[in-house]
Amino acid sequence: MNMRLFSEFKLSDPVQKAIELLEFKTPTKVQQEVIPTVLNEKDIVVKSQTGSGKTAAFGIPLCELIEWEENKPQALVLAPTRELAIQVKEDLFHLGRFKRLKVAAVYGKSPFHMQERQLKQKTHMVVGTPGRVIDHIEQGTLDLSQVKYLVIDEADEMLNMGFIDQLDTIISSVPEGRVTMLFSATMPTRIESLCEAYMKDPMIVKIEEENSATDRIEQVRIQASQKGKLQLLKEITVVENPDSCIIFCNTQVQVDEVEEMLSDLHYGCDKIHGGMEQRDRLRVMNDFKSGFYRYLIATDVAARGIDVDNISLVVNFDVPQDPERYVHRIGRTGRKGKSGKAITFVAHYEERYIHAIHDYIGKEIEEGSRPSFEAIEQAKAAFEEKIFEIPEAKESKGAQLNEGIVKLHINAGKKTKMRAVDIVGTLCNIEGMTADDIGIINIMDISTFVEILHDKGDMVYQVLQKKPIKGRMRRVSKVDLERDQRF
Numbered sequence: 001m002n003m004r005l006f007s008e009f010k011l012s013d014p015v016q017k018a019i020e021l022l023e024f025k026t027p028t029k030v031q032q033e034v035i036p037t038v039l040n041e042k043d044i045v046v047k048s049q050t051g052s053g054k055t056a057a058f059g060i061p062l063c064e065l066i067e068w069e070e071n072k073p074q075a076l077v078l079a080p081t082r083e084l085a086i087q088v089k090e091d092l093f094h095l096g097r098f099k100r101l102k103v104a105a106v107y108g109k110s111p112f113h114m115q116e117r118q119l120k121q122k123t124h125m126v127v128g129t130p131g132r133v134i135d136h137i138e139q140g141t142l143d144l145s146q147v148k149y150l151v152i153d154e155a156d157e158m159l160n161m162g163f164i165d166q167l168d169t170i171i172s173s174v175p176e177g178r179v180t181m182l183f184s185a186t187m188p189t190r191i192e193s194l195c196e197a198y199m200k201d202p203m204i205v206k207i208e209e210e211n212s213a214t215d216r217i218e219q220v221r222i223q224a225s226q227k228g229k230l231q232l233l234k235e236i237t238v239v240e241n242p243d244s245c246i247i248f249c250n251t252q253v254q255v256d257e258v259e260e261m262l263s264d265l266h267y268g269c270d271k272i273h274g275g276m277e278q279r280d281r282l283r284v285m286n287d288f289k290s291g292f293y294r295y296l297i298a299t300d301v302a303a304r305g306i307d308v309d310n311i312s313l314v315v316n317f318d319v320p321q322d323p324e325r326y327v328h329r330i331g332r333t334g335r336k337g338k339s340g341k342a343i344t345f346v347a348h349y350e351e352r353y354i355h356a357i358h359d360y361i362g363k364e365i366e367e368g369s370r371p372s373f374e375a376i377e378q379a380k381a382a383f384e385e386k387i388f389e390i391p392e393a394k395e396s397k398g399a400q401l402n403e404g405i406v407k408l409h410i411n412a413g414k415k416t417k418m419r420a421v422d423i424v425g426t427l428c429n430i431e432g433m434t435a436d437d438i439g440i441i442n443i444m445d446i447s448t449f450v451e452i453l454h455d456k457g458d459m460v461y462q463v464l465q466k467k468p469i470k471g472r473m474r475r476v477s478k479v480d481l482e483r484d485q486r487f
Helices: 013-021 029-039 054-065 082-095 112-119 130-139 155-160 164-173 189-198 229-240 252-264 278-289 323-330 348-361 373-387 420-428 457-464 481-486
Strands: 044-047 075-078 103-106 125-128 149-152 179-184 203-206 217-223 245-248 269-272 295-298 313-316 340-346 406-410 438-443 448-452 476-479
Touching (some): 029 044, 029 203, 054 149, 075 130, 075 164, 082 125, 103 112, 103 130, 112 130, 125 130, 130 164, 155 164, 155 179, 155 189, 229 245, 229 252, 252 295, 313 323, 323 340, 420 448, 457 476
Parallel strands (some): 044 203, 075 125, 075 149, 245 295, 245 313, 313 340
Antiparallel strands (some): 406 448, 406 476
16 A cells, blocks of 8 residues: 555544644555554554554544543554553543543553543553553553553564463454454564454464664664773764764663763763662653753663654663664664664673674674774864854754743632533633634633633633633643643
8 A cells, every 4th residue: 555645545634633743754664554454443463673654553543533522442553662652642642632532541650549540531642561451450550451552562572571371351342343464574473373362363464674773774883892891982973973862771770870970071961770660761751752851871771662762872881682672772773764873882701792783783883993083172162162062952853842821720629519511601602713723621620721722711711810610710720732642
């Protein structure tokens, strides 16, 4: 199938509008195959590498098929890591923004009671990690009775992380008449068995990139002793002088050591690894995406599924022991068809891991040498100038979708018997407002949040300073949309 435009899929206006504002141009290969298959409500198995556009491939048809009127979740998306679950939730929210779809993310190391409270609200789609999804199923806080669409994302990573038995448990809890989608970079026998057991005559799609990440990215390896890697990193960053760089380490201790050294040298940097609190990890990733600093030091927690544009350099401070992780690490650069560069530091004891990577990617990584004294001296002035510059802030992926939208907070909620109909009734009685101008409404215990569309938010905000809601004056304030969507 060769669809050159998203409009050829005959999508509804709200979904098409989101696609246009997200600046999706031409459907990728995986999107050309998956979108029409899911719209026809058929099972599908996709073998595709990272960066192929698969989240939009299943997200676009899901947003099209979801019925807004139904209060219980209609789609369940399973992801192997918390970071990926958050990323997918954000992408689905953006795609379903103008259809007013509500998406919840459930994952470990995040307060269970807050997730429970969110799931009690109208929820169209749930994205979660297997362990936390099972927790909600067992506690009766996640109702799967209306789920029509099940997505298993990064299935091979689920297998690697030991989640296969949990997948069996979850799939058995989802209604049998569902549409099932499975995405995986590789297809081990255990994944094939899962497909045979739970899918109905699925369409099998294998996407072979004409210009794969390993071909598109300039790859270099440099020999260094383990003790000499810190000095080599200083030299490489001076000569390369990247606008945005991820430095991957194999352990949390190594991440801490590298981050401490770079901070002492006044690099704009931060770190992320599994030993950090989830809120701190989320803050770090959002700050890095926003361009608040140039260098992120990370374990493999940031290697898979994290969509950050315009990473100009990836440094493997340590050689990953799993060849597949190497591909996912370097895949953080060279995204969306752009070029990129990856440099790997190799200590003597890591040679065997490099040989395994060569076998896996089907070619040898070019051997380079550490920068010369002359090259470092020539690059120093430009490096020092950039290091003291404030990085240019990057526009968030959903920034254009926020244009013309104002989110309001009202200090009343379920405990004061506030209902969506009360909010809609009040707003529609304001001159110039219609139901089409009202976006997503979230009613919490003591608060209500409502989005006002079409550049009418400021006007509504002013009117509500003097207009009662459900017979009483309420305190109404504006919410920072950018910050609100990060957390």
